[in-house]
Amino acid sequence: MIVLTAKGAATRERIVLGAAELIRGRGLSVGLDDIRGATSTSKSQLFHYFPDGKADLLLAVARHEAARVLGDQQPHLADLTTWEKWLAWRDRVIEIYDGQRAGCPLSALVSQLATPGAREIITELYEQWHRHLVTGIDALKANGATPAGLDENRAATTILTAVTGGANLLQATGDMTYLETALTDALESLRN
Amino acid sequence: MIVLTAKGAATRERIVLGAAELIRGRGLSVGLDDIRGATSTSKSQLFHYFPDGKADLLLAVARHEAARVLGDQQPHLADLTTWEKWLAWRDRVIEIYDGQRAGCPLSALVSQLATPGAREIITELYEQWHRHLVTGIDALKANGATPAGLDENRAATTILTAVTGGANLLQATGDMTYLETALTDALESLRN
DNA sequence: CCCTTCTTGGACTGACCGGTCCAATCCTAC
DNA sequence: GTAGGATTGGACCGGTCAGTCCAAGAAGGG
Structure with a gap:
């Protein structure tokens, strides 16, 4: 796991919460771009905080x-x-x-x-x-x-x-x- | 529904059975090409017997x-x-x-x-x-x-x-x- | 003030995959 | 046997999407 500052941890949490809410509403069929949009983040942030990509993020959401x-x-x-x-x-x-x-x-x-x-x-x-x-x-x-x-x-x-x-x-x-x-x-x- | 001859009906059934077995084993993540391969059919056959495409086929499987x-x-x-x-x-x-x-x-x-x-x-x-x-x-x-x-x-x-x-x-x-x-x-x- | 590390933006890529299309072939009714 | 419809093969297209990459900000310790 990458070292996180307070700011980084906040961003990470924002991603998880946003993704969770999105998935709760639309089930599967949510893409990284949807999550990116809903959480005001960029692609690189997603992969910065979840190095293994989508699977990693979904696991955190789970x-x-x-x-x-x-x-x-x-x-x-x-x-x-x-x-x-x-x-x-x-x-x-x-x-x-x-x-x-x-x-x-x-x-x-x-x-x-x-x-x-x-x-x-x-x-x-x-x-x-x-x-x-x-x-x-x-x-x-x-x-x-x-x-x-x-x-x-x-x-x-x-x-x-x-x-x-x-x-x-x-x-x-x-x-x-x-x-x-x-x-x-x-x-x-x-x-x- | 398209008019089916005996041959056509058999092909259609072969597709459904093959797709069902495939899905039973691998869950989602089965693509039309997998089904095509497993049932020895061609893309055009899939869409011939299931005009609305994958959704139609999956419904038949269901x-x-x-x-x-x-x-x-x-x-x-x-x-x-x-x-x-x-x-x-x-x-x-x-x-x-x-x-x-x-x-x-x-x-x-x-x-x-x-x-x-x-x-x-x-x-x-x-x-x-x-x-x-x-x-x-x-x-x-x-x-x-x-x-x-x-x-x-x-x-x-x-x-x-x-x-x-x-x-x-x-x-x-x-x-x-x-x-x-x-x-x-x-x-x-x-x-x- | 500078250097390092964390953080962010977003363009780009490459694969995958559903769906389209046209031409070839088979079958059957007449 | 021939015409017309059913059937088949497979190349091709276009969109979507996870994942990559590089370069540009903050932040903060020394």
């Missing part, structure tokens, strides 16, 4: 967007200690995906980036997400109101799958029902 | 692949009349996705085709799939062994979401656990 996915769910995701808070989180998740019907920006990035680096970012995202859910289920368990013999790992996996599957189906069909129903049903297993 | 998705699940999907058959279907689904870790070819197509036509194919696929599941749940209901008050539409939605979410996570992370766990858990709601 990292940024992965952090956003979890960040958007806060503070709920970090505090799933009561059933009511689980419901609030569910509502927040539904709200997020309802708002960004265009689709999770990561899906476009992932399909475009077949590199191992991209997969690593995604895997890490899902593992963190899963860990948050497990932590929340454990908290619920400690509070006592969960069914006997509940496996927090299995339950977290099912819940996470419901979210991603629902988001997937929402993006493909434009229908929110899948996400709402599947997520609500998945949470039901925590209750009883 | 239709073909959508049919494949359901076809691969037969005969199980059309005969979900007992709990054992549901389990057999589940195993078949897991087997299918385990075998094609590269990912559902439709995901690549969908992200590349933002056209309304593509969305229609996908929506139709999921609606058919959902209908099959509802029919199966109704059969189970008729056989008596389902929990009281089971809503077959909700249950089918949850099951379908588990499958697509699991497939999604499998493709992104390479981990089968999500699909296995989420689908098994979703089916559990039919039982009791």
Whole structure:
């Protein structure tokens, strides 16, 4: 990595943020010139801060967007200690995906980036997400109101799958029902 | 649509099959020249049988692949009349996705085709799939062994979401656990 | 004040790729 | 067998786009 001054770091960040927003809106089909235009930079800057070119830049965008996915769910995701808070989180998740019907920006990035680096970012995202859910289920368990013999790992996996599957189906069909129903049903297993 | 002789229809099908296989293996990044090479055709043939060019061809491939998705699940999907058959279907689904870790070819197509036509194919696929599941749940209901008050539409939605979410996570992370766990858990709601 | 390093501008290149075109060939109906 | 349409081959075009290059600003330490 090249040594960055404060100014350079700011430019780099401006590029990532601008590119992320552009990709969020138009998916693939964004070229370096689009990014250049949207961020008021020049070609040489793009390659100065991302020496490996577009793949490098997209990877940085993916990292940024992965952090956003979890960040958007806060503070709920970090505090799933009561059933009511689980419901609030569910509502927040539904709200997020309802708002960004265009689709999770990561899906476009992932399909475009077949590199191992991209997969690593995604895997890490899902593992963190899963860990948050497990932590929340454990908290619920400690509070006592969960069914006997509940496996927090299995339950977290099912819940996470419901979210991603629902988001997937929402993006493909434009229908929110899948996400709402599947997520609500998945949470039901925590209750009883 | 242009009038087709038997020969022409065969060529057209050869193109679709070849393109589908190519895309299944290499995702996006397949060009017309790749398809031309893989199917022993010429540029003019591609545009003869698909006058609107690549988009047209990809749409045909998407239709073909959508049919494949359901076809691969037969005969199980059309005969979900007992709990054992549901389990057999589940195993078949897991087997299918385990075998094609590269990912559902439709995901690549969908992200590349933002056209309304593509969305229609996908929506139709999921609606058919959902209908099959509802029919199966109704059969189970008729056989008596389902929990009281089971809503077959909700249950089918949850099951379908588990499958697509699991497939999604499998493709992104390479981990089968999500699909296995989420689908098994979703089916559990039919039982009791 | 100068020298070095970071930073920026933007013209240019070369490859790739979708799409066009025309001519050659095959097939079939009459 | 011949005319007309279907089918095929492949050269060619033009746009797009990632990536290169060089030279000209800031910035700041000595």
